[in-house]
Amino acid sequence: MYTRRAVVLSKIESNYGVDPTPVPASNAVLTSVPDIKFIAEKHERDFVRQTLSPMSHVVGARNVEISFDVELKGSGAAGTPPPFGPLLRACGLAETIEAGVSVAYSPASASFESCTIYYHKHNLLNKVIGCRGTVDLELVCGKYGVLKFAMKGIYASPIDTNIPSSVTYNSTLPPVVLGATLTIGGYTPVATKVELGLKNEVVVRQDITQSTGVASIEIIGRKPAGSIDPEAVTIATKDFWSEWLAGTLQALNCMVGDTAGNIVTIAAPKCQYTDVGYSDKGGTVALSIPFDLKANAGDDELSITFT
Numbered sequence: 001m002y003t004r005r006a007v008v009l010s011k012i013e014s015n016y017g018v019d020p021t022p023v024p025a026s027n028a029v030l031t032s033v034p035d036i037k038f039i040a041e042k043h044e045r046d047f048v049r050q051t052l053s054p055m056s057h058v059v060g061a062r063n064v065e066i067s068f069d070v071e072l073k074g075s076g077a078a079g080t081p082p083p084f085g086p087l088l089r090a091c092g093l094a095e096t097i098e099a100g101v102s103v104a105y106s107p108a109s110a111s112f113e114s115c116t117i118y119y120h121k122h123n124l125l126n127k128v129i130g131c132r133g134t135v136d137l138e139l140v141c142g143k144y145g146v147l148k149f150a151m152k153g154i155y156a157s158p159i160d161t162n163i164p165s166s167v168t169y170n171s172t173l174p175p176v177v178l179g180a181t182l183t184i185g186g187y188t189p190v191a192t193k194v195e196l197g198l199k200n201e202v203v204v205r206q207d208i209t210q211s212t213g214v215a216s217i218e219i220i221g222r223k224p225a226g227s228i229d230p231e232a233v234t235i236a237t238k239d240f241w242s243e244w245l246a247g248t249l250q251a252l253n254c255m256v257g258d259t260a261g262n263i264v265t266i267a268a269p270k271c272q273y274t275d276v277g278y279s280d281k282g283g284t285v286a287l288s289i290p291f292d293l294k295a296n297a298g299d300d301e302l303s304i305t306f307t
Contacts, residue, residue, distance in 0.1 A: 001122035001124070003033060005163060006034070006120060007024065007164050008034060009027040010022060010084070010087055010090075012086045013113070013114045013129075017129055021116075022118050024167040025167075029070060029083050029084050030170075031068040031069065032070075033068070034066050034068040034119055036121075036128075037066075038064055039062060039064065040060065040061070041061050043057055044057050062212050062213065063155050063204050064128045064156075066117060066128050071144050072146060072174060072256075073170075073175065074257070074262040075170060078307050079099045079102060081306075084149075086115040089105075090112075090114050091134055091135045091149070091200060092134075093107060094299075103306045105303065106300060108299060112132060116128065120161070122163055126156075128156070129153055129156060130153050130216055130217055132217040132218065134199060134202060136195065138194075139177050139180070140193050141192040142177065144175065144176055145256060154214050154216075155214070175257030175262055180255060182194065184230075184250050186251070189230030194254055195226050195227045196266065196293070196302060197225055198224050199223045200219050201219065201220050201222065203220055204217060205217070205218050223292070224292070224301055225274075227288070227289060227290040230287050231286050231287075232286060249269075249271065251267075252267070252269075252271045261307075264306055265304075266304055269300065270296050271291040271293060273290070276288075
C-alpha cells in the first residue's frame, strides 16, 4: 500500500453520528496526507499474585483523531460553498449563503453541526463519524493560504475496500498571497505572515451505553487567537506598544484573490494584542505580535467570506 494513494471525503451529518455516506463524485476534499490516531484507554490489571509477571490489560473507551491541511480557496462560483465547507461547519462555524454572491462562515455558540470523514488509505477505509474539531488559518507571503484542521470523531474499525477509482475534485486553483489587502487598526503594515485560529475546546463525551464508550464529540468553548509580523516603524507612525498596554481593540481585515468565486476575505473586528516583541526578518527589524480575537456583538470575532 502507498501513503500517497489516498482519498478524503467529508459530508455534513443530518443527525449526529449517523453516517451520511459521502461519495467520491461530490464530497472529495484535497488534503495533505492525513495524520490519523486511534485513541483507546488502556486499563492495567495491577493486582497482587504469587508472581511478579504482569497481567494482560483491557481496552476501554475509544475515539479517533484526524488532522490534515487544506488549501484555502473558493469554489470558483460565487455563492457556492467551497469543497471543505462541511469541515468548517463541523468546527463550530455557521454557514451563511447569499445566492450568487457569497458564502460566509462565522462562529456559533449552539446547534453545532458534525460531519463524517471517510479516509481511504489506499485499500483501507477509515470512517470517522460524528466529527467536530478546530481549525487554524495561515497566510504566508508568496504561498497559497492553508487551513489546518484537527478533528475528533467516534471510533470505527478500518475495513478493507478498494480506493475509489474515480474521484471528482474542485479544479479551482488557490489564490496566492500576493497583492493582498491587509489592515490592522486602520494601518497597512508590511507583513509576511498572518495566522488565525479558532482554538476550540473539543471534548469526548462518554457514555457506558455506547459500544465505543463515546456518546458524542462536543465543542464546549473557544479562545480564538492569531498573530502578525509587521515591520517595525516609528512610534509616530504606529504605536503598537501603547495599543498593547491600553488593551486597544483593533480591527483586522485581509483579502486574498481577485477572481470572482475565488476571493477570500478574513475579518476580525476586535483584535487585542497580548504581547509585542522584536524579531529579525532578513536583516530588517520586525515585530512579533500575538493577539486574541474578541467579540463585537457576539459570535462575530472572526469571519471567513468567499466571494
